[in-house]
Amino acid sequence: MWQELHAELEPKGTTVVTVALDLDPEKARPFIEAASPTHPSLIDRHHHLDRSLGIVNVPMAVWIDETGTLVRPAEAASIKVSAMRSMEIPEDTPDRVKALLTEARKIPGRPEEYRAAIVDWANKGADSAFALSPEEVIERSQGRPIEHSEAAASFELGCHLYETAGKDAAIPLWKRAHELHRENWTYKRQAWTLETTAEGEPSDLFQEVGDVYGTSWLDDVVALGGGENYAIVPDLD
Amino acid sequence: MLLTDATIDPATFAAETGWESKPEGLCKGDVCVPAPEALAVDGQLDAAAVAAKLGMAIVRDEASGVAVLGPESGGRALTSATVPDLNLEDVDGNPFDLASLHGRKVLLVAWASW
Structure with missing residues (x-):
């Protein structure tokens, strides 16, 4: 999924970097090998990204411009509609699984629009309506007590x-x-x-x-x- | 960041947290916090004073004596829009410095196997 996006954006001067928040890199290895990424694919064993960028869930992403400045803070990064969203929950599903799927289906997201926004930014850079100012990026990051x-x-x-x-x-x-x-x-x-x-x-x-x-x-x-x-x-x- | 002593080397502190020790104080991006009490005599930073000034929690494991300094708090998760130093390894242990992508736009995606 991310490899496909990277291949599309790479000629436009945009690189996808994936980072697995995994204490044990070997748990991430099969997924990485299956994806065969040509983009940097890294491991963050101790969840450094939580502290430095405000990541609190996966998948989440930040956008970084050519100068190393964030133009979007940490936010949910789904680019494909989850199959779970349209799946019927069979009547005989155990109650706990049914409750879990019900909650999972409520998770909001606009994956097609988010993907389109990334492509718009890759094409237009700072002129993209989705690229935020440094002040907006900071303001939109989560509070940290x-x-x-x-x-x-x-x-x-x-x-x-x-x-x-x-x-x-x-x-x-x-x-x-x-x-x-x-x-x-x-x-x-x-x-x-x-x-x-x-x-x-x-x-x-x-x-x-x-x-x-x-x-x-x-x-x-x-x-x-x-x-x-x-x-x-x-x-x- | 792991604390091994009551003082912190300023260069290590900057690399780990993005906060640089400057004449005007501790600075990250456009934000500078005057902190004369954070400067220890030997050019090192006083960990407890830095923690108090920037709202960084210190959590200690008494059994091993190891302590960790948390990120700054009291505001937003991001103090600055400048991306901090990020050096991580790939699955085979090869190091990668995010700064090597300067000049390109980067979509940095966090995911996990779990």
């Missing part, structure tokens, strides 16, 4: 301890990060995905509330106001 700074420090320290002392040392710090910055899904999903359910479900999204964190994707989405609040949707009007 001291609790979010503590969450970021806790998450980063947890990552360091995970690699030097093991997962048990990391868990209390990651829990603290989850509590302090509830809207940051990269802290939560990164940690959840290291736990396995009794059923061995492959995705953390479908996990029940676990013993380790006492939280789950579905319960947290509902607690934060439902799928409609899940993504920081780009304002393209």
Whole structure:
């Protein structure tokens, strides 16, 4: 998906750079190898992008101009309509899965318009109506209270301890990060995905509330106001 | 950023956080915060004073003695629209400096395997 966009934009002077927020690069490898990217494809083991650019979920993107200046802050970056959006939910679907799919379908997004906006910017640069001034970029970035700074420090320290002392040392710090910055899904999903359910479900999204964190994707989405609040949707009007 | 001492080397601090130590104070983009108390005697920065001045949380692991300094707070997630230094590796460990793409537009996309 991103490779296709990169191939289209590369002759227009625009490069796509993908960054996987993955503690273990080997988890990202199969996806990278399947995509065969000709663009830079990087790994951010300790979620540096959360601290430096305000990333709180995936996929999210920032736009950077030729001088290294942001022209759009961190915002949801879907460029394809999710198949989940139009999927019928069969009657016999288990209740929890049904509830999860219902919330997932509420996640807002205008992928076709967002893709068109990227192409417009690639063509017109600073003259694109979608390229924002530095002041607008800062203003549109999310607020950062001291609790979010503590969450970021806790998450980063947890990552360091995970690699030097093991997962048990990391868990209390990651829990603290989850509590302090509830809207940051990269802290939560990164940690959840290291736990396995009794059923061995492959995705953390479908996990029940676990013993380790006492939280789950579905319960947290509902607690934060439902799928409609899940993504920081780009304002393209 | 990881803290290994009560003081921080200014060059490391700038590379990690984007905040540069200048005569007028600690500066990031157009924002400068006067912070005479942050300058330690040996040209190093006093970590606790910097943290207090910029709203950076310090979280410490007592067992290992390791501490981490969080990002600045009290405003927006972005203090400046200038992209900070970003040096990351690819999946095979080869380093990549985002600054090498200066002169081109960049769409930087965060994703994950999970």
